[in-house]
Amino acid sequence: MVEQLLAQGFIIGVLATSIRLTAPMLFAALGEMFAERASVLNLGVEGIMLMGAYFAFWASFTSGSPWLGLVAGMAIGGLMGLGMAFISVNLRANQGISGIGIYLLGWGLSGLFFRLTFGAISGVAGFQPMHIPILSAIPVLGPVLFQHNVLVYIALLLVPLSYVVLFKTTFGLSLRAVGENPEAADTMGIPVYLIQYVSVILGGILAGLAGAFLTVGQMNMFVDNITAGRGFIAIALVYFGRWSPYGILAGSFLFSIVDALQMWLQVIGLGVPYEVLVMQPYILTVLVLAMAVGRSGGPAALSKPYVRGGT
Amino acid sequence: MNRKMLGLAIALLVPLNALVACGPTPAPTAAPVVVTKEVPVVVTATPAPTKPAKVFKVALILPSTMDDLAWSQSMYEGVKKVKEEMGPAMEFTVSENLYKIVDAGAAIRDYAGKGYDLVIAHGSQYQTVIRDIAREFPKTSFAYGTGFQTGPNIFAYDPQAQQGGYMLGMLAAGMTKSGKVGIVGPVKGGDAIKYNEGFKQGVAAINPKVIVLETYTGSFAEFVKAKEMAATHMDAGADILTGTAQQSVSITKAAAERKGVYMLSSDMDQSKLAPDTVLASQVYQWDEVVRRMITLNKSGILGGERLVLDFSGGKLQLVYNPKLEGNIPKDLKDKVEKAKQDIISGKLEIKLP
Numbered sequence: 001m002v003e004q005l006l007a008q009g010f011i012i013g014v015l016a017t018s019i020r021l022t023a024p025m026l027f028a029a030l031g032e033m034f035a036e037r038a039s040v041l042n043l044g045v046e047g048i049m050l051m052g053a054y055f056a057f058w059a060s061f062t063s064g065s066p067w068l069g070l071v072a073g074m075a076i077g078g079l080m081g082l083g084m085a086f087i088s089v090n091l092r093a094n095q096g097i098s099g100i101g102i103y104l105l106g107w108g109l110s111g112l113f114f115r116l117t118f119g120a121i122s123g124v125a126g127f128q129p130m131h132i133p134i135l136s137a138i139p140v141l142g143p144v145l146f147q148h149n150v151l152v153y154i155a156l157l158l159v160p161l162s163y164v165v166l167f168k169t170t171f172g173l174s175l176r177a178v179g180e181n182p183e184a185a186d187t188m189g190i191p192v193y194l195i196q197y198v199s200v201i202l203g204g205i206l207a208g209l210a211g212a213f214l215t216v217g218q219m220n221m222f223v224d225n226i227t228a229g230r231g232f233i234a235i236a237l238v239y240f241g242r243w244s245p246y247g248i249l250a251g252s253f254l255f256s257i258v259d260a261l262q263m264w265l266q267v268i269g270l271g272v273p274y275e276v277l278v279m280q281p282y283i284l285t286v287l288v289l290a291m292a293v294g295r296s297g298g299p300a301a302l303s304k305p306y307v308r309g310g311t
Numbered sequence: 312m313n314r315k316m317l318g319l320a321i322a323l324l325v326p327l328n329a330l331v332a333c334g335p336t337p338a339p340t341a342a343p344v345v346v347t348k349e350v351p352v353v354v355t356a357t358p359a360p361t362k363p364a365k366v367f368k369v370a371l372i373l374p375s376t377m378d379d380l381a382w383s384q385s386m387y388e389g390v391k392k393v394k395e396e397m398g399p400a401m402e403f404t405v406s407e408n409l410y411k412i413v414d415a416g417a418a419i420r421d422y423a424g425k426g427y428d429l430v431i432a433h434g435s436q437y438q439t440v441i442r443d444i445a446r447e448f449p450k451t452s453f454a455y456g457t458g459f460q461t462g463p464n465i466f467a468y469d470p471q472a473q474q475g476g477y478m479l480g481m482l483a484a485g486m487t488k489s490g491k492v493g494i495v496g497p498v499k500g501g502d503a504i505k506y507n508e509g510f511k512q513g514v515a516a517i518n519p520k521v522i523v524l525e526t527y528t529g530s531f532a533e534f535v536k537a538k539e540m541a542a543t544h545m546d547a548g549a550d551i552l553t554g555t556a557q558q559s560v561s562i563t564k565a566a567a568e569r570k571g572v573y574m575l576s577s578d579m580d581q582s583k584l585a586p587d588t589v590l591a592s593q594v595y596q597w598d599e600v601v602r603r604m605i606t607l608n609k610s611g612i613l614g615g616e617r618l619v620l621d622f623s624g625g626k627l628q629l630v631y632n633p634k635l636e637g638n639i640p641k642d643l644k645d646k647v648e649k650a651k652q653d654i655i656s657g658k659l660e661i662k663l664p
Contacts, residue, residue, distance in 0.1 A: 009546070009547075013543060013546050013547070017539055017542070017543060020539070021539065111376070111408075115376075115378065119378065120378055120380070120583075121378065121379070121380050121560050121584060122584070123564055123567070123584065123585075214535060218535060218538070219534060219535060219538055219561065219564065220564060220568070221560070221561075221564055223379070223534050223557075223560060223561075224375070224376045224379075224408070225408070225532060226534050226535065227535075228530065228532060228533050228534065228535065228536075230535070259536075260539075263526065263536075263539060263540050263543045264543055264547075266525075266526035266527065266540075267493075267524050267526055267540075267543050267544060267547045268547075269524070269525070274499070274526065274527040274529065275529065278527065278528070278529035279529075
């Protein structure tokens, strides 16, 4: 047993699987981070992911190109984001309720479209893993880091990119100002509503990308409710990561590594009831969230609709 | 302000409900069946007022979708077949994605209240909710499964999944080159656990040295995790995979993406999804069960029977993929066939722990 745990294949397997599991979480959580930094809590991520997943699958199935699928997934994600922005910014609806509405709408519509267009489960080729020359031949590191499909690298690159956008650009500064104190931002001449629109749409695009990753980068097929709650985990990861890209990276990697570990432990057959193993990533999430209470909170204006000139 | 939020939430939810409501209902136009089977006239004690032949109404509650290529679809196809035979004498409505017992309970009560004759809740998890509702509607027949506890107006159906599991396990042990086979299960319950137990015994019957890797996702519909788990099994050396529930399509897909790996599916034949990968399947034939429940109901017996699906009744079947059948050595196939005959004759009984 011990030698199995220490075997190289086991460690490589756990790490490689966890990096693959991290990617969709990263897309969705980074997107949600932008929306929340602009004070809009978008609970509809799961629904947007489902729509992105369906449209990416449909477009790559009909065109034969996973890249077109990706574009379609991002486009529908942006459109859903636009809807969420209109509801929360212009109509000032309760963001919790309307987010759940977006989720249910996305779930229902994606399932319906799938039935109308396909009618039966089928597959696409999707993005294939690339073996990066030289690097992929490095022992241990090669199979862990350099044998994934291109979307995994895009997801990982998005982390520093988001950091730069958030903390090193004027847009990022305005975004954070809107999330902390929209009135003050407004008096400084920052177009609050525009900033909120842009961030929520960006969040939608990334959620669509997360869904697209599932159908054309991981599963290579679409099934009803394929996300199985990943959109909600992504929202938890934003809290977990304290609204910062690196925090989110750490959180999603930790979550994925525990998940990958429990899969491998089951394969080895530890004799521990599987229920205990399956629970581990969720227990971890709850623990970290509980410990995070009391520490510096998120954007001060989170989920409060902004009304120009006071209420 | 508050009213605005509420209005908005409702506005968002209403069209969705409408979609859900109209989505699953089978198109009424799709019934140009010319079958004019005489419905056996049931003589009842009180002369019934001569109504024009009563339409038998069946409602089906599914935990997933009717096109899931597994548990739900197998039952849907069964009821559909009976509907095609009965034509206008039967009405058939489906509600999908009611995995949660509370949601399913609301739908079951709704159908019973609307005067449906038979309400089938297709899952073992519906047992308690069916028992509660059945008391309130003594004139309606209810059915659920996998299960065995019945009631005066409750049928329970009980697929002996371990039988096909045993035969597929034999095939797995005979076909593996690596000496490792993998089960990606949903949860340890219902017919999944029966299937897995049978599978393991089947493997041991052919070659006890073959290692069976066994994992569970903790859900019936964790498609992504099921595929990753299947990949984990193959990374660990398994070259034959199996598993049940709607997420099993993920295992099939994972196996199809690697060379030299076979999948053995249950509930439905999944070879259409992966013609070069699915070697054989255990297939559920629900139409017999549905027909039996309708006949009993019409003769005044509303429940109390446990309907067993097994190989001897032909309600379970072993289906080979014709494209790959030739790859199976003849003596292995003969052994599987022998086991099948022994299971049918009762000589071989697969014991569950």
